[in-house]
Amino acid sequence: MLKNHPLLLQLKKKFQNKIVTVKKIVKKNIQKFNFFNIEKNKKCQVSSTSIENLLSEGNNITSINIKSNKKVIMPLKLVKTSLKEFVGRIQKKNKKIFIIPEYFFLKESIICECTNDLKNKIQSNDWVLAKLLRYKFKKNKFFVAYIIKIIASKKNPLARWLITLAKYNLDDSAPKVKNYNFIVDSKYNRLDLTKLDFITIDNAFTKDIDDAVYITKNFKNEFVLTIAIADPTSYIPYQSELDTIAKNRGFTNYLPGFNVPMLPKELSENLCSLKPGMCRPALVCMVNISNQGNIIEDSIQFNLAWIKSKEKLIYENVSNWLENIGTWKPQSNVIANQIFLLQSLYKVRRQWRKKHTLIYKEKLEYKFNFSKNGEVIKITGVHRRIAHRIIEESMIIANMCAAGILTKKIGFGIYNVHIGYDILNAAQIICILKRYNILVNIKDICNLTSVIKLNKKLNILNNNYLNNRIRKFQAYSEFSITPKPHFGLGVKYYATWTSPIRKYGDMINHRLLKSIITNTSHLSLKRDVVIKISNCKRKNRMAERDISDWLYISYFKKNVNINDIFKGEIIDIFKAGMRICLINNGANAFVPFYLLNFICSKLVYHKNDGIIYEHNKPLYRVSDIIKVSIIDVKEHEKKIIACPFF
Structure with missing residues (x-):
């Protein structure tokens, strides 16, 4: 009757014109239950009947219906979802297996399929890795998942660590390479520096010792610092199976109470570790530093060498001795003299960096103390003491030297870069500083020398509120294959090579420095290497954050x-x-x-x-x-x- 009435057809057409079909990434907004993000800073309300269809981030074809000037999305078709593999806890009911996802937006039990072998092994409350076979959408009334593997049993005290590593697709143990003969590469001629009085300073339980230092003074009364770094690339050929493993891991993963090495322990804790009394291959940097703290650029030399550490010292013992605390003292005058010279070098370099670069106020570092069962019994805040600072200063010198040589000789490497302040926020930075009578322009914010001067003014003001506001606009540090400034340290170039046992980027820089030393062809670098290393670092940080959050919650619950x-x-x-x-x-x-x-x-x-x-x-x-x-x-x-x- 009224079906084909002209006025009704006109009204329907007008209504349909307000429905737009789009393909968007729809992401749940944690703060509001029925609001989802479809673009940056744009949110849409989801119809109550569609909430369950958008539990996770996914690429959906949706209709956006405008009601009373509000955008309401109606899912039409799921193109893909970011939730493919996930971690969850097992429940067994009536001979059926269900998984409860460890996922904020998905709280319902999901029915599971698995092999007969896994079905017999799995127990209730075990943790597993699963993948979605069927997504709950439209005609599909429930999710279906397939169990890939068991992560941890319910009784495993390390379950939370293993769950978190699996969540971010990170390794949970040291690499194991079958039938691998670790033989040092003999093609290089190495200097014999085994008679020099190298020392190492580390934590008491450190096994992967990757740096040793030796210091003396020359006839000009300049400091002559020799930094010896463990040389794992002498055992690992480029693009070998083990090199690929290290590349995929990117870093040794240091989690609270649990570490996952980048390299096999036979290398990291034995053959490459600079243990006292053991002859080890090393990459060595020799550099002179004036009594005013200047690095004498013409003195910088990199060499391949054999070294032998004379003693492993402990941070706490060395700090106590220098601060006249306790009864520990060095075993010989030779070792004592090394410590005193290193302390003197630290003091002059610290003053030089205060004048010419940036040094930020140190913050407390927090340490979890665990029981034998893996429970947090205490959380302590600690300041880095003098021994830590001595070694840190030596490593900063070494990395500045490496960055200079790489830039001068070949023009690329793995650089640590920091662009300073985010230029997109320049107007806000300028406005905030103006309130405190600090006048800057956009060029000042982008210039390293100007930023150093700006930070010195901020240090004089010593205004915590202002420092917080300005710090909010700082960019994050990055990796780059081309040399760029590091505004965070206030240096022109910075490239780390002092932790090759723990960082794949440092292994790359080792290979580049070796090609410079031996005057041979060097490997080529592409941006995908930097992207891969950055992704590894990001995932490691997220895992560390998740573990720390969980440990804090557990500690507060009980204590x-x-x-x-x-x-x-x-x-x-x-x-x-x-x-x-x-x-x-x-x-x-x-x-x-x-x-x-x-x-x-x-x-x-x-x-x-x-x-x-x-x-x-x-x-x-x-x-x-x-x-x-x-x-x-x-x-x-x-x-x-x-x-x-x-």
């Missing part, structure tokens, strides 16, 4: 009482509330905005300023130190909830 009081620094302010770093243990706590409103009325937050105002007066600012009480520990969300304490 911290509700209403316990802590001091914390406000590190971020946003719409939902404030993020606080607890000073005595390094844990991040969250103060929801509704708790602040409960205490104080008429609060207004300014994200760009990092300030919460009450009646137009600043109440809280980033960098403020405040007291908070712990009111809840949310294990599933990995959140410690706190409230300001008055």
Whole structure:
């Protein structure tokens, strides 16, 4: 009757014109249950009937329906999903196997398929790696997964570490290469430096010792520093099976309480480790430094050598001795003289770097102390002491020398670069600094010399709030195959080569330096190497963050009482509330905005300023130190909830 009425057909056509079909990446917005991100800074509401169809990030063909000026998305077709393989915990019910995903947006049990062999081995609460066979979408009423492998049994004390490594597709043990003969490459002529009094300074339990130092003074009263670095590339041919393994791993993965080596332990902890009294192949840098702390560029020499460390020293012992604490002392005057000379070099280089480069205020480093069962029993904040700083300064010298040689001789390598401030935020940086009578322009922000001068002005002001605001606009450090400045250190070029046992990028630089030393053809580098190393570093950091978050939650659950009081620094302010770093243990706590409103009325937050105002007066600012009480520990969300304490 009314079906073909002209007015009704016109109305239908008008309605359909407001429905747009698009192909978009749809990503769940954690803060709002039924809002999803479809583009940067653009959100859409999801119809209530479609929520379950968009549990994870996925490429979907969707219709965007405009209702009352609000965009509402209706999934039409799933093109692909980012959730392919995932980690989960097993449940057995009525002879069927289900998996509960370790995934924030997917909380329902998923029915599983697996081989008969795995079916017999798997127990309830074991952890497994699985892949999705069928996605819950449209006619498919439920998910179906296939179990790939068992990650850890429910009783394994390292289960959380293994789960996290599997989540990011990272290795969980040292490489094992069958029938591999570790024979040092004999084609190089090496200097015999075994009679020099090299020493190593490391942690008490370090086995992969990769650097040794020897220092003396010449007739000009200049420091003559010799840095010897372990040489794993003398055992690992380029593009060999083991080289490919190291390339794929990128780094030794240092997690709290659990390390995964990049190289086989036979190399990293034995043949390459610079153990005392053992003759080892090394790549050596010799450099003179003036009494004013200047590196004498013409003196820099790189050589291949044999070295023999005279003694392994411990950071804590050396620091105690230099600070007149305890009873430990070096075994001989020769070793004592090495320590004193290294300390003298550290002092002059520190002063030189304060004047010519950048040195940022050191922060506390937090250490988890574990029981035999792998539980955190204590979290301590520690400052790096004098022995750490001595070795760090020597390694900075070595890396600056390597960067200079690589740039001068071949023009490329694996460089650590930092572009300083993000140029996209230049206007905001200039505006913030102007409030403190510091006048800069865009060129100043992009120029290394100008940035060094700027940071010296900021150091004189010693304003924690201003430093926090400016630091927020800093870019992240990167890797590059072409030489670029490192604004974070305030140096023209910087290329690390001092940890080849632990970093594949350092192994590449070793091979390039060897080609310079021997005047032979060098390997070519492509950008994909840098991308691969960067991705490895990113995944390692995410795994470390996840483990740290879990350890903090576990520790607070067992050892911290509700209403316990802590001091914390406000590190971020946003719409939902404030993020606080607890000073005595390094844990991040969250103060929801509704708790602040409960205490104080008429609060207004300014994200760009990092300030919460009450009646137009600043109440809280980033960098403020405040007291908070712990009111809840949310294990599933990995959140410690706190409230300001008055």
